[in-house]
Amino acid sequence: IGSIVDKEALGKAGITATGFSTELNSRLANSSSGSGTYLYMAPEIHAGRPPSMQSDIFSLGVLLYQAVIADFSRPLAQGWEENVEDSLLRDDIASCIQGEPQRRISDGARLAAGLRELDSRRKLQAEEDQKLKDLARARQRRRTFVWASAVGISLMLVATVFAIRENRRAQFQTDLATQAEQAKIEATDARERSQLYFEKAQAAVDDLFEGISQNKRLNTPGFHQVRKELITSALDYYRDFSGLEIDDDAIRAGLSAACIHASEIANSVGMSEEAIALLDEGMILARQLMDSGYPVAEIPAFRDGLFKGPQFYTTSTVPHYGGRTFEVLQGYRDLMTQLREANPDVPGFLNDQAGGDFYLAIVQGQRRQRNDAEASIVRSLAGWEELRRIAPDNREYLLRQSTTHLVHAQNQVANSESLQALRSLQSGLKGLEELAALDPENLMYKWNIAHSRGTFAMAVGDHKAAAEHFSSLIGIDPNAAWPHEARGDAHFKIKNYAAALEDYSKVIEFLRGVEGDSKLNDRYNDRARVFLALGDHAKASEDYQEALALEPDNRTALRGLAFTYTAVGEHAKARDMHERYIGLTPDDANSLNELAWYLLTCPDESVHDYERARELAKKGIELKPDNAAIWNTYGIALYRTGAFEEVEPALAESMRLQTRNAWDLVFIAMARFKLGDREEAVNLFEEARELSAEHIQSDDMLRGFMNEAAELLGLAEIRSDG
Numbered sequence: 001i002g003s004i005v006d007k008e009a010l011g012k013a014g015i016t017a018t019g020f021s022t023e024l025n026s027r028l029a030n031s032s033s034g035s036g037t038y039l040y041m042a043p044e045i046h047a048g049r050p051p052s053m054q055s056d057i058f059s060l061g062v063l064l065y066q067a068v069i070a071d072f073s074r075p076l077a078q079g080w081e082e083n084v085e086d087s088l089l090r091d092d093i094a095s096c097i098q099g100e101p102q103r104r105i106s107d108g109a110r111l112a113a114g115l116r117e118l119d120s121r122r123k124l125q126a127e128e129d130q131k132l133k134d135l136a137r138a139r140q141r142r143r144t145f146v147w148a149s150a151v152g153i154s155l156m157l158v159a160t161v162f163a164i165r166e167n168r169r170a171q172f173q174t175d176l177a178t179q180a181e182q183a184k185i186e187a188t189d190a191r192e193r194s195q196l197y198f199e200k201a202q203a204a205v206d207d208l209f210e211g212i213s214q215n216k217r218l219n220t221p222g223f224h225q226v227r228k229e230l231i232t233s234a235l236d237y238y239r240d241f242s243g244l245e246i247d248d249d250a251i252r253a254g255l256s257a258a259c260i261h262a263s264e265i266a267n268s269v270g271m272s273e274e275a276i277a278l279l280d281e282g283m284i285l286a287r288q289l290m291d292s293g294y295p296v297a298e299i300p301a302f303r304d305g306l307f308k309g310p311q312f313y314t315t316s317t318v319p320h321y322g323g324r325t326f327e328v329l330q331g332y333r334d335l336m337t338q339l340r341e342a343n344p345d346v347p348g349f350l351n352d353q354a355g356g357d358f359y360l361a362i363v364q365g366q367r368r369q370r371n372d373a374e375a376s377i378v379r380s381l382a383g384w385e386e387l388r389r390i391a392p393d394n395r396e397y398l399l400r401q402s403t404t405h406l407v408h409a410q411n412q413v414a415n416s417e418s419l420q421a422l423r424s425l426q427s428g429l430k431g432l433e434e435l436a437a438l439d440p441e442n443l444m445y446k447w448n449i450a451h452s453r454g455t456f457a458m459a460v461g462d463h464k465a466a467a468e469h470f471s472s473l474i475g476i477d478p479n480a481a482w483p484h485e486a487r488g489d490a491h492f493k494i495k496n497y498a499a500a501l502e503d504y505s506k507v508i509e510f511l512r513g514v515e516g517d518s519k520l521n522d523r524y525n526d527r528a529r530v531f532l533a534l535g536d537h538a539k540a541s542e543d544y545q546e547a548l549a550l551e552p553d554n555r556t557a558l559r560g561l562a563f564t565y566t567a568v569g570e571h572a573k574a575r576d577m578h579e580r581y582i583g584l585t586p587d588d589a590n591s592l593n594e595l596a597w598y599l600l601t602c603p604d605e606s607v608h609d610y611e612r613a614r615e616l617a618k619k620g621i622e623l624k625p626d627n628a629a630i631w632n633t634y635g636i637a638l639y640r641t642g643a644f645e646e647v648e649p650a651l652a653e654s655m656r657l658q659t660r661n662a663w664d665l666v667f668i669a670m671a672r673f674k675l676g677d678r679e680e681a682v683n684l685f686e687e688a689r690e691l692s693a694e695h696i697q698s699d700d701m702l703r704g705f706m707n708e709a710a711e712l713l714g715l716a717e718i719r720s721d722g
Contacts, residue, residue, distance in 0.1 A: 047549030054101035061096025249294045256285035260306045280328045297343040305348035307355025354383025365411040377408045402431030413459040463493035481510040521547040525556045571604035589624035592616045610640040628657035647671035662692035
């Protein structure tokens with residue numbers, strides 16, 4: 001084990017070579033029987049599938065990770081790679097913990113052999129890195145046209161990968177391969193002296209497009225147009241590189257443009273994190289060029305404008321505001337504003353400035369920064385207006401202006417500005433209808449019109465109209481998953497559960513064929529929600545379990561299973577789901593309160609845990625001191641644990657935050673009785689009886705609390721009319 005981590009780390013973990021084997025045996029001994037701990041169980045075991053050698057390999061990967069970080073109590077969670085500095089060990093661990101069993105390393109012997117040879121692997125890697133550094137110091141700054149060919153080869157090969165996925169583009173593939181061979185011949189004589197920059201450019205371009213070319217969602221029905229755009233973009237950037245007089249700065253310039261453009265393509269297929277990383281890299285390169293005095297405005301891609309805008313505007317074509325998205329988008333907008341001010345005659349910078357404001361407005365809207373979002377939208381629309389004045393026949397500017405109006409409408413709906421939102425919607429639709437009239441064969445415009453009408457109808461609560469518009473989308477592309485998903489949501493809102501079930505099932509059918517699609521678990525959750533509405537708890541449970549098999553920490557599925565198990569009387573399982581949920585959301589006050597209430601009121605008394613409920617409710621109050629419901633839960637937990645003197649202050653605070661009510665008064669009455677004040681207890685009970693008179697017959701739990709108090713005080717029972 002000394003070859004895995006250094007001796008100091010091993011000392012911290014208390015594991016020697018023999019100790020590691022003992023730890024491994026003790027932790028994995030039960031895995032094949034399916035009785036191992038959650039910490040080491042493979043996803044398929046969580047899903048109820050039989051154990052196998054590959055599930056043992058997963059457990060081995062978890063234990064290897066813990067040994068490397070010297071902490072055998074830490075679970076292997078998302079982002080684990082950040083804790084493992086050694087890239088070779090990261091690869092070894094990753095080979096064990098793939099989600100699909102067949103993608104894991106085939107047996108432990110191969111892993112052991114790799115670990116035994118870790119020192120030699122590190123040495124070989126260090127030697128290769130040193131060779132590149134030596135070459136870097138030896139090369140002149142001036143590079144010749146061969147670099148364009150070298151980078152072109154990489155981009156062209158990536159384009160070929162895309163083209164293979166498009167079976168109908170066989171001729172394109174052949175032509176591209178011919179050009180690649182010619183470029184290789186031209187590069188041969190200069191390869192030795194150009195090796196460093198060739199590898200540098202090749203690696204950079206590969207990084208830009210590898211994730212896109214391997215994106216499984218591109219095989220989803222309805223993404224044919226996006227696939228075409230990817231292929232065309234790859235070929236366009238090959239041509240751009242081919243036309244450059246390449247030197248150090250020119251390589252950075254070309255890669256900067258490619259990064260920024262690839263960012264938008266990645267975003268168009270839902271790869272938000274990759275998109276932001278690419279955009280950030282592109283900006284870093286662009287700022288380096290500006291600092292060195294390189295004429296960025298002379299780069300064709302920058303002059304023409306990098307921002308293209310989403311061709312199909314859906315919720316998957318806009319960035320999410322998590323992580324560094326906001327910071328990076330703001331930096332992009334500021335960079336393009338700076339370039340625009342320095343080069344007022346270059347329309348590309350105004351295009352990119354308006355595009356930066358477009359995306360920034362979306363994220364600001366998601367962050368509820370309403371005034372900032374409005375200011376960004378107004379700037380973006382002003383940019384498109386000026387560009388349309390400069391080039392009134394440019395259809396791309398009209399499309400981007402129309403799309404920005406539609407985003408404006410969505411933000412205004414979120415701000416309850418319905419009249420303004422309707423005007424913005426009409427402006428956006430007017431532009432799209434103008435484009436559709438100019439190009440009636442282009443289904444993209446018809447798609448955007450129907451999509452915009454549907455999403456606006458959903459936003460204002462006209463779910464029936466929304467379902468009709470989403471049906472129009474399905475008419476345009478029956479095999480597109482998103483319109484079925486959106487129509488399913490609309491059908492669910494109007495309680496047309498049979499139609500919703502059909503739509504969600506269709507989406508699941510589409511996505512099952514897309515390996516690793518992150519949206520499949522959400523669709524299982526959607527369908528489970530319909531089954532719950534129909535009272536089919538068994539099928540709801542099956543779908544929630546499917547979602548957890550794909551993502552063991554899926555919060556929606558855990559929460560759904562908790563309520564499903566409660567509905568069918570499996571209260572111990574329901575409690576387990578609640579516990580797992582708050583384990584993922586320890587600072588969610590409402591979730592803490594839900595579990596606390598369950599532990600206080602569950603029909604199965606074996607689930608009751610009054611002390612735990614009190615602890616959870618107290619933490620909930622610390623997180624949300626103005627929440628009356630949590631104060632009520634806390635007051636009841638105090639009563640159940642015998643802290644009678646503390647009950648009234650807690651429940652008085654609950655009533656201060658809402659109003660005097662029977663739920664609080666009945667427990668204050670019982671606490672007063674426990675403290676010896678029966679007269680006041682009776683008065684409070686009678687007040688509670690009066691306040692609850694209108695609804696107590698329909699509220700079994702409240703009637704139960706009232707009768708508990710009546711029995712304690714020696715008063716008449718409140719009988720059910722039923």
